């Protein structure tokens with residue numbers, strides 16, 4: 001068991017592969033999809049029966065014998081004497097998705113993220129669970145594995161940025177781990193140029209940061225004519241500036257990282273686009289019960305047969321039901337990147353085989369989402385629901 005607050009290092013060396021992944025290429029007609037759905041159905045039934053237990057049905061008159069009737073009356077009197085009926089607030093409340101996903105204030109939740117304290121991923125974890133204990137990990141893989149091994153409750157990992165685009169590594173890890181997406185975090189990322197105390201930005205010759213952060217500040221860094229050096233995360237870059245003590249070396253990182261590592265902020269908001277938003281996903285061992293009480297997103301992954309118009313048909317299942325897509329990403333199937341198609345007249349052709357990741361704006365609790373995926377299942381070779389979770393917004 002990791003010590004409280006201790007960083008989790010090195011799980012990348014022992015990746016845990018999902019049992020369904022090895023047969024991904026040969027899974028026919030959405031077997032994985034059905035399995036995922038059974039889980040959703042169970043969850044939804046759980047909610048329905050919980051509600052039945054406390055919802056009076058007016059037309060159902062209980063047929064009580066004298067003894068039962070006096071017992072029931074006694075029960076009502078007992079309840080009345082305890083005042084239950086007078087104050088509805090004392091009745092147990094039905095569980096909601098957010099009750100099940102975490103304590104409402106985020107207390108006691110241990111959340112893994114990639115990077116050192118002060119990284120944007122830690123900010124994202126704290127936005128989702130303000131009182132959580134954040135657990136730093138050296139690699140994305142380590143954060144996934146920490147959840148699987150019950151070392152932490154959740155992992156918060158970046159998936160895309162409004163300027164830099166997708167974090168492909170995390171897309172590729174999604175199917176290699178047995179986790180569910182239970183939420184998303186959208187974070188405004190304001191990069192600062194940091195240096196040792198007393199240094200001016202004109203003195204800088206080199207700047208360290210995460211490659212995404214360097215890409216997001218392309219114009220500012222080019223105008224300063226500084227050499228860019230990649231680091232695993234922005235907070236590590238800040239720490240390296242301190243540990244090397246080099247006055248000509250700066251870091252691109254957050255204002256919080258400057259405070260943690262005792263660096264000066266030489267310039268603020270240096271990103272090329274003012275609205276620089278990163279989107280993070282929250283992973284857990286169990287899915288949440290999706291609701292319809294607020295806007296939800298659902299993330300799925302699927303593969304298609306070869307042929308003209310198949311992707312068009314796949315996307316149409318959402319369009320036909322007025323479901324908005326917010327993201328589409330295609331990634332090579334690592335287990336089987338090429339598909340060989342034999343044509344007796346022409347010989348054999350090699351096609352690149354892709355996984356399609358789609359996020360759409362609907363909850364799995366909505367029939368239109370269930371019908372859309374049922375429709376998609378008719379021609380997808382493999383389909384899996386990665387999670388159905390409340391949408392996050394930026395205030």
Ligand SMILES: O=C(O)C(=O)C[C@]1(C(=O)O)C=C[C@@H](O)C=C1
Nearest residue numbers: 119120121158210212233234278
């Ligand atoms: O290096 C960090 O601080 C991170 O949290 C990683 C990361 C990323 O992977 O995109 C997160 C948000 C920013 O876009 C820059 C870097």
